[in-house]
Amino acid sequence: MITTSIKRRTLLGAGLAGASMLAMPSVLRAQDKSLKVGVYGGYFKTSFDKNIFPEFTKATGIAVESIAEPTGEAWLVQLEQAARAGQAPADVSMMSQVAMLKGQSTELWTPIDMAKIKNGSNLIDRFINKYPDGRVAGIGAVSWYITLVTNTDVFKEAPTSWAAFWDPANADKLGLLALVSNSFLLEVTAKTYFGGTNALDTEEGILKVFEKLAEVKPNVRLWYRDEAQFEQSLKSGEIPMGQYYHDVTGLAAADGNPVRSTFPKEGGIQDSGCWALSRASQKSEEAHIFIDYMCQPSIQATLSRKVGTSPTVRREVTDLTDKEFAAVSSDIEPIVPRYDLYQSKSDWLNQKWTELIVG
Numbered sequence: 358m359i360t361t362s363i364k365r366r367t368l369l370g371a372g373l374a375g376a377s378m379l380a381m382p383s384v385l386r387a388q389d390k391s392l393k394v395g396v397y398g399g400y401f402k403t404s405f406d407k408n409i410f411p412e413f414t415k416a417t418g419i420a421v422e423s424i425a426e427p428t429g430e431a432w433l434v435q436l437e438q439a440a441r442a443g444q445a446p447a448d449v450s451m452m453s454q455v456a457m458l459k460g461q462s463t464e465l466w467t468p469i470d471m472a473k474i475k476n477g478s479n480l481i482d483r484f485i486n487k488y489p490d491g492r493v494a495g496i497g498a499v500s501w502y503i504t505l506v507t508n509t510d511v512f513k514e515a516p517t518s519w520a521a522f523w524d525p526a527n528a529d530k531l532g533l534l535a536l537v538s539n540s541f542l543l544e545v546t547a548k549t550y551f552g553g554t555n556a557l558d559t560e561e562g563i564l565k566v567f568e569k570l571a572e573v574k575p576n577v578r579l580w581y582r583d584e585a586q587f588e589q590s591l592k593s594g595e596i597p598m599g600q601y602y603h604d605v606t607g608l609a610a611a612d613g614n615p616v617r618s619t620f621p622k623e624g625g626i627q628d629s630g631c632w633a634l635s636r637a638s639q640k641s642e643e644a645h646i647f648i649d650y651m652c653q654p655s656i657q658a659t660l661s662r663k664v665g666t667s668p669t670v671r672r673e674v675t676d677l678t679d680k681e682f683a684a685v686s687s688d689i690e691p692i693v694p695r696y697d698l699y700q701s702k703s704d705w706l707n708q709k710w711t712e713l714i715v716g
Contacts, residue, residue: 389418390417390418390419390420390643391419391420391421391422391640391643392419392420392421392422392448392449392640392643392644392647393421393422393424393445393446393447393448393449393640394410394421394422394423394424394447394448394449394450394451394647395423395424395425395426395432395446395447395449395450395451396423396424396425396426396450396451397425397426397451397630398425398426399425401664402423402425404663404664405423405664406423408659408663408664409651409656409659409660410423413647413650416650417646417647417650419643419646419647421647424446424447426447426450426451430455430456430459432450432452432456433452433456433459433460433465436450436460436465436635437460437463437465439635439637440465440635440636440637442637443637444637445635445637445638445639445640446635447635448634448635448638448639448640448643448644449632449633449634449635449638449644449647449648450632450633450635451498451499451630451631451632452495452630452631452632452633453630454486454628454629454630454631454694454696455538455696455699455700457486457494457495457631457633457696458696458697458700459700460494460633461488461489461494464636465633465635465636466488466494466495466633466634466635466636467634467635467636467638467641467644468488468492468493468494469493469494469495469496469634469645469648470493470645471493473645473646473649474496474645474648474649474652475649476649476650476652476653476654476670477496477649477652479652479653479654479657479670479671479674480496480497480652480669480670480671481497481669481670481671483497483693484496484497484500484629484631484669485497486631486633494631494633495631495632495633496631496632496648496651496652496669497629497630497631497632497669498629498630498631498632498651498669499629499630499660499664499666499667499669500627500628500629500630500666500667500668500669501602501603501604501627501628501629501665501666501667501685502602502603502604502620502625502626502627502628502667502685502686502687502691503534503541503600503601503602503603503625503626503628504600504601504602504603504606504618504619504620504621504625504626505519505521505522505598505599505600505618505619505620505621505625506591506598506599506600506601506606506616506617506618506619507597507598507616507617507619508591508592508593508594508597508598508615508616509615509616509617510594510597510615511530511594511597511598512597512598515617515619516598516619516621517619517621517622518549518621518622518623519545519546519548519549519621519623520549520550521598521621522545522573522576522598523572523573523576524576525575525576527576527598528575528576529575529576529577529578530576530578530596530597530598531573531576531577531578531579531596531598531599532577532578532579532581532587532590532591532596532598532599532600532601533573533577533579533580533581533599533600534580534581534582534600535580535581535582535715536582536710537699537706537707537709537710537714538699538703538706538707540600541626541628541692541694542570542573542600542714543557543563543566543567543570543695543698543706544557544626544692544693544694544695545600545623545626545692546566546569546570547566548623548624548692549623550566550569551565551566551569554692554693554695557695557698560702560705563698563702563706563709564709567709567710567713567714568713570713570714571713571714574714578590578595578596579596579599580715581599584601584602584605587599587601588601588605588609591606591609591616592609592614592615592616594615600626601618603618603620603625603685603686603687604665604666604684604685605665606618607684608665620687620689622689623692624687624689624690624691624692625687625689625691625692626691626692626694627667627691627692627693627694628694629669632647632648632651634648652669652670654668654670654674654675654676655675655676657669657670657675658675658676658677658681661675661677661681661682661684661685661686662677662681665684665685666685667685667686668685668686672686672688
């Protein structure tokens with residue numbers, strides 16, 4: 358089960374599945390109407406094909422052809438190139454927040470008419486992705502958390518703050534994600550020591566945050582890209598503290614491993630993906646029906662139970678029990694990544710990250 362979770366989470370975080378899967382869409386037949394939907398691959402796509410798309414087709418009569426999106430930003434490039442030729446490899450796609458911003462810059466996304474999204478009132482505001490002029494570019498599809506994780510044999514009590522990463526007592530004990538753009542440690546540092554992520558509004562502010570983050574380096578045993586490697590080291594106690602995915606850690610704990618996931622007082626890191634409609638799509642009506650369907654509290658709760666994602670709708674409108682909600686989410690206000698920076702300052706941030714943090 359945990360192996361599956363690792364694969365799923367790797368897919369979630371990276372942007373996902375191999376391009377070879379693109380040639381193998383799964384078609385769920387209905388009458389006349391149909392929709393091509395791009396989703397993250399592997400376990401994630403399998404779960405949608407099994408638990409979500411058939412029920413959507415039953416409810417609406419719209420057949421879904423699900424397509425596994427290739428890795429990283431390759432799908433964004435494919436959608437953009439196809440749109441220039443008036444084609445849509447998928448009508449609706451699940452896109453990362455940085456990809457949403459890049460697509461906005463070329464008007465790739467057809468604005469969503471919120472009057473047709475009757476379930477939109479259930480959404481948490483931060484999951485409505487807007488163009489600078491206020492048009493809606495995308496709607497929150499799923500979200501997930503990165504939290505502070507510890508080995509319970511080594512740390513008898515759970516830490517309460519991300520500041521534990523800086524504690525000299527934790528020298529050589531941390532496993533942290535290796536990239537500036539997937540660890541979101543700048544945001545963690547800004548929230549923990551500088552009052553919030555607004556500290557990252559200027560390059561001067563970012564450099565101050567980098568300086569503070571650099572103080573954590575003596576405590577880092579592993580900057581990891583391979584999630585399975587860190588998870589194994591966390592379970593064994595070899596690397597007893599770090600950052601990892603909340604739901605996967607919970608599954609490992611449920612399997613009897615001595616690990617725990619903690620939402621620090623500053624909040625867990627909440628990452629997410631959006632549903633977006635390609636400007637080349639001729640299926641606007643079907644796309645709006647699909648997005649509205651996915652905003653239903655019952656569907657978001659099903660995703661939490663079946664896929665392990667956190668709801669993009671308000672907790673109180675779902676029927677998730679306290680235990681089910683805690684398995685995927687938290688009521689503590691989250692740390693939301695500064696996706697704008699990874700679009701506008703990507704090269705500079707990567708350079709400074711290498712120079713000051715992992716170099």
